[in-house]
Amino acid sequence: MKYLRNDIILISTSSSLSERIKEVLKHRNLDFPVFEATMDTAYEIATKSIRLGTKVIVCRGGTASYLRDKVDVPVVDIRxxxxxxxxxxxxxxxxxxxxxxxxxxxxxxxxxxxxxxxxxxxxxxxxxxxxxxxxxxxxxxxxxxxxxxxxxxxxxxxxxxxxxxxxxxADPAAINQSLNEALHDLKIENERKEKFETINSILNCTSEGIVGIEKNGRIMHINDIAKKMLKYTNQDYIKEIIPTSLLFDTLKTGVPHFNELTNVGDNSVVICSVPIAVEGNTIGVVVTIQEENKIQTLDREIRKKHLSTGHIAKKTFKDIVGNSKKINEVVDRAVKYSKTDSTILILGETGVGKEVFAQSIHNHSVRKNQPFVAINCAALPENILESELFGYVKGAFTGARNEGKAGIFELAHMGTVFLDEIGEISTNVQVKLLRVLQEKEVSRIGDDKIFPIDVRVLAASNKNLIEEIRRGNFREDLYYRLCVLELEIPPLRERKDDISDLLNFFISNNKKRKIEISQDAIALLCNYEWPGNVRQLSNIVERLLVNYDGGAINKDQVAELLKNIDYKKEHFQYVDVNSPSKTEEKLISLIEKIIIINDERQKDGKQSKYVKIENNQPKIDSVVIDEAVNKTKYEHWEIEIIKDALRESMGKREQAAELLGISTTTLWRKMKKLNIRL
The missing domain is CATH 3.40.50.10660 (PrpR receptor domain-like)
Incomplete structure (x- = not known):
């Protein structure tokens, strides 16, 4: 080991001792300074040397004892x-x-x-x-x-x-022994300092403030982060900078405290206190400190890194094509809505561009730099939709990822969630969704932990949700929670002035081919009703591009294309939504039988508690079988109805359940109970 000249100093109490010390140092080829002094003079020399880097002092007798009580470095006695x-x-x-x-x-x-x-x-x-x-x-x-x-x-x-x-x-052997002891102490001191500097560097590299406290509350160590957070100015005791009883409770009881929110001056900080225990006795406490706003920033950054590139909104209000009065009014209203944080229900027919408006609202809001997470509620079965919305933990169900999965509400924290086709979700999921919207917190499937969330919800539907509420398919309380603000997108047939602009937009956006279209062809397109709205118009333009052989596309070509669409449309079986299917007819038949039984009971003076007579017409309050109905006969009817639904849906349970107006799980349970096989 290479020694610096002042790593060790020797203080002699006599001239003869000084001479002997110098002889021993010369013999050992060591170049440590030798001073001749006692008591106070020796102390002045020692303190000055320590400031210059001295780590060990060699001295003798009473002066050694005197220095040992006054300095913080090892003092070795020449005995x-x-x-x-x-x-x-x-x-x-x-x-x-x-x-x-x-x-x-x-x-x-x-x-x-x-x-x-x-x-x-x-x-x-x-x-x-x-x-x-x-x-x-x-x-x-x-x-x-x-x-x-x-x-x-x-x-x-x-x-x-x-x-x-x-x-x-002075015996040379005693001097040599003291030097050996001093060199050993120097080695230990250097190793201790290296470890201390390593630990100190580690503590200063963390983003947390760390404070070590002795049993009496005195600060024994504080890292640079904590000094900055607590505005530390060499205070001796922790109570002078963190006036909280939690730390003293840990000192007294040895019980740790985690993630406690408290105020230190103008800062809101999160504090953890963990006891330092030796053989079961608490000798101090380690305190970690984090600033609340930095935790929130870190949380947002982590969430961003977990997001895929698909969780961003690409569209803005500039992407909405058209200058008609109707579309301009809707855009102006959407711009106004985007400046608030309220939930918005976007209504409109299929293909009108509801998601374009949702993305534009997000990109015009204060959340524009945060995630935009969209999900089509109609595209997924109930159980998968639930896991996508709320997430799940490891082992929550068969097929779940080993690491679990965050739901869209977690992923969209501080941003926007867009629930497309909201009218398609089951009542079971509606209940859970309502709770998330009300409580602003979410719990993953299979987990007992609750995560607070801060998201703005935009929902869209092409259904009349008021009508769905009347039919019992949509919860009224969820509707009012979603429809704080309502934005209705007009269909393309009500803003035909925009068709020409949309045509030019779709044609110019095609980089591979450029086509020309005659004015009479444009006029024909402008007069078409467009049941599929903007999406259908985009598809028509794509077909024109594919079939383009040069020259201007004329009216006859467009008419032929639209004719083919209408011709194909006529060959689909038209089902009147107001006329019952065979399965619905059997359900009506079942209800009629229940009414007949109730009529017979009325003749006997017994009023049914399930059927009321209003305006000479029976009204079913709930589908509950009266005790008078034979249970075996009812099960027979139920078996026939379920079998009819399965035949009509070609054995597909999801479609059969939809025909019956029940969930797939309920259908499966009934099939098992009634021993119905596909």
Whole structure:
């Protein structure tokens, strides 16, 4: 190991000791500085050297004890031994046989050992400070002592009283032993400092503030992040900067506290306190601190990184083509709505561009830099839709990902959720969706944890939801939760002035081919009713591009294309939504039988609690079979109805359930109960 010159300093208490120390250092090829001083002077030298980088001090006797109480670095004592005292005693006896020893504990212990070994008889006086030295010397003089052995502190008093003093000798072996101990302490100190700096660097690299606290609440360590958060200015105790009882509760009880929100000055911070325990006893606490706004920022960044590129809104109000009065009114209203954070229900026929408006509203809102997550509620079965909306944890159901999955509400945190075809979701999912909208929190399937969310909800439907409420297919409370603001997109047939602009837009957007279209062909297209709205118009333009052979597309070509569409449309079986299917006829037949039974009971003076007569017409309050109906006969009817529905749907359970007006799960349960097989 390479040593710096001032890593170790040696402070000698006598000139003879200084000479011996220098001889040992030269012999060992060490270049550490040697100072000659005692007590206060030695302390001044030590503090100055420590500021310059000294890590270990080598000293002797009382001065070593004195420094050990005042400095924060190791102090190694050059201990007196038998040889030291023997050499000093030989010199003293040459002056006079009346010899005494005055000094600190180290010297006196060595003198006592020498006295026992040599069977000598001389007085020994142990002192604890320089004032005692002079007092003991006076006592020795009164006893007739003519020579005293001691250190540098004794020499001043000896001169004053004109008595001979022999400086305590230094054994080279003792000096070498002290140097070895000092070098070992230096090695330990360097390793400790390396570990401390490593830990300190680690603590300063974290985004959290970290404070170490002693049992009495004194701060023993604080990293740079915590200093900045807490505006630390060398306060001694934690209560001076974090006035919360949580930390003292952990100090007192050893019970940790996690994620506690508190205020420190103007900052709102989240604090965790964990006890430092040794053999079951709490000796301190480690406190971690995070700023609330930074946690929220980090949460948003993590969510962004988990999002795919599809979770962004690409369309803006500039992408809405048309200058008709109707479309301009709707756009103006949408721009106004985008500045609020209220839920919007977007209504309109298929193909009018409801999602374009939803994306445009998001991109014009304060949430534009946050996620836009869209889902088509009609495209997924109920159980899959539920997992997509709310997410799930590991093992929530068969086929679930091992790592679980976040739902769209979690993914869209701080952004916008667009629920397209909202009228298609089952009442079961409607209930859960309503709770998410009301409570602003979501729980994954199979989990007991609740996540707070901050999302704006945009919903769209091509159905008349009021009519769906009347039919019992849509919850009224969910409707009013979604329809805080309503935006109705007009169909293309009501804004025919925009057809020409839309045609030009779709044609110009095609980079592969450019086509020409005659004015009479445009006029024909403008007069068409467009049941599929803008989407249908886009498809027609694409067909024209595919079939284009050069020259201007004329009226006859467009008429032929529209004729083919209408011709194909006529060959589809038309089903009047107001006329019942075979399955519905059987359900009506079942209800009629129940009414007949109730009529018979009325003749006997028994009023049914299931059927009321209003305006001479029976009205079913709920489909519940009266006790008078034979259970076996009812099950027979139910089996026939379910079988009819399965035959009509070609054995597809989802379609059969839709015909019966029940969920797929309910259908499966009834088939199992009634032993119905496909």
């Amino acid at each position: 007196h031994g038998f040889i030291d005292i023997h050499m000093s005693m030989e010199k003293a006896l040459k002056v006079s046989p009346r010899v005494g020893v005055i000094g600190y504990s180290n010297l006196c212990e060595a003198a006592s050992d020498y006295k026992k070994i040599m069977n000598s008889n001389f007085p020994i006086a142990e002192v604890s400070n320089d004032t005692d030295i002079e007092r003991k010397l006076v006592e020795f003089i009164e006893l007739g002592i003519e020579v005293v052995i001691g250190g540098l502190q004794l020499s001043e008093a000896a001169k004053k009283y004109n008595i001979c003093q022999i400086m305590g000798e």
